[in-house]
Amino acid sequence: EGLGMYTISASLKGSSFDMGRMMAFTPGWLENQSVWLHMAYKYYLELLRARLYDQFFEEMKTGMLPFMASDVYGRSSMECSSFIASSAFEDPSQRGRGFLARLSGSTAEFLSVWVLMMIGPKPFLLDKHSNKLAGMQLVPALPMSLFRKDGVKKNSKSEEPTISFKLFTAINVTYHNPDGRDLFGESPKRYEVGLRDGSRRTVESSTIPADLAEKIRRVVFVESIDAYFY
Template sequence: MFLGQAERKLQQGMDKALLIGEGIYPTFFYYEAREFEVQEDDCGGKLVNIHSFERKDTPYFLEGPTRAMKVVGDIVNGQELYRQIRQSGLYDRKLGMYKVNESLAGQPFELGRSTAFTPGWLENESIFMHMEFKYLLECLRAGLYTEFFSDIKKAFPPFMDPEVYGRSTLENSSFIASIANPDASLHGTGYIARLSGSTAEFIHMWLWMMTGGQPFGYDHRGLSLRLKPKLPGWLFTATGELSFCFLGSCQVTYFNTDRKDTYAPECRVTQYVLHYVSGEKKTICQAVLDQKEAQDVRDRLISRIEVYLGT
C-alpha cells in the first residue's frame, strides 16, 4: 500500500517536472520571495515574514536528464528524451558533443561558481567530459544503441582529430572548450588530464559494450555466464573479429563474419569454445554457459574463449 502510494507520488513529480522542462527533466530550481513583509523584533532587528514564493527555472543542465535516463521504461521515454536533448542548447552542434549546461547568461551569481567562468570553459557550458560520459553511458544502458554509437564517433577521444583535441587521443580531459567559448580557436580543445570520473565511466561503457553489462547470473540452477555484446558491425575487423580481456586474464574473441550489429535481435551467440589453462578444449553449442563452465571462468581456469555470433 505505502510503496504503491510512494510510486504514484514520485511519478506525479516526474510528470510535473517534464511539463515544467517542456520535454526535458530540469535539474535545478530556485525560489524568490514574492509576497512578504518586514517586521521589527523585540531587539530592534529585522524579521522578514514571507507569505509566498515564486519558482524560478534555471537553464537546462545535463545532469537532470542523465539521472532520468536511469529509469527509462514505464517512467521515462528514453528515445523522446534523447531527441529533445539533441534539439536543446545542451547539444553542441559544431562538435557533436553534449555541454554540461545551457547558457547561464542573465542568471544570478547565487547559482554558484559556474556563473563566474567564461562560457564554454570549465563548469560553464563546456563539454565537461565526466558528465557527458555519464549521459552516454545511460543512453547505452537504455538501449539507444544506434544513437550511442553515432555519438561516440565525435565524443570519444580516439575518434577526435589530435590537432584539434590538443593532446593524446588515448587520454580523456577534464573538459573540452565548446562552441560557446568566444575564442573559436579553442573549440574542441581538451584541458586538464582526467584519470578519475571520466575514465571510470569509459570503462563502464566498455564493459557494457563487450559483455552486455551483466555477464554473470545466478538462479536455482546455480551460476551462469551469458555474453551479450552490444557492438556495431563497424568495430569488427575486416574478417569479423574483435577481442578483449575479460576478468583480467581471459582473452575473449568474438567471431562475427557478417559484421552484423550484435545488438540486433537476430544476432546472438551460437557457440563458445573454451581453452583451459591445462590445455583442455571444450565446445559449448548454446548461448549460456552453465554452472560448471561459468565457475571455471570465474576461477581463472580458462585462458581464452572464442565466441561465435550468428542468426
C-alpha cells in the same frame, strides 16, 4: 555545438549574476557552457543501459575521446579531462581542447560503457534458489563498424569480421560475426573455450555451463574464448 558534444549549460548571455560563479567565466569555459566530460559520459552510459543502441553509437562518434583527433584534444585520448573548451569559447584554437586531467568520474563511466559493449550487464548467472553459479552468458552490444576483417590471429587470412578483447586482463575473447551485422544485446550461438592444459571445449548453446563458467571466473584455467554468432 560544433564539436558534436554536450555542454554543461546553454548560453548564459543576458543572465543575472545571481546565477553564481558560472557567470564569471568566459562562455565555453568551466561552468559556463563548456563540455563536462564526466557528465556527458553519464548520459552516454544511460543511453546504452536503456538499449538505445543506434542513438548511443551515433553520439559516440563525436562525444567520446577515442574518436576525437588528438591534435584537437591536446592530450592522449587515454587521459580524461575535467572539461573541454566548447565551440562557444572565443579562441578557436582552444576549442575541443581538454583541461585539468582527471582519472575519476569519466574513467569510471567509460569502463562501465566498455563492459556493457564488450561483455554485457550480467555475464555470470546465478541459480535463483541456491544462489550458486549457474552459467555464463556474453551479451555484447557492438555495431558492425567496430569489427575488422583482416583476421585476429597471426598470419590469419580470414575475411570473417571479428573483434577481440581481454577478459579479466588474461583471457583472450574473440567474437566471430560471419553475417557482418550489428550485434545488439544478442548472445552467441556457440562457444569454443581453450583451456591452459591444451584442451578445448565446445558449447553448442548461448550459455556456458556452470562448471566451465567457474573455470572462467577463476581465470587461471582458461586461455581463450571464441564466440560465434550465426
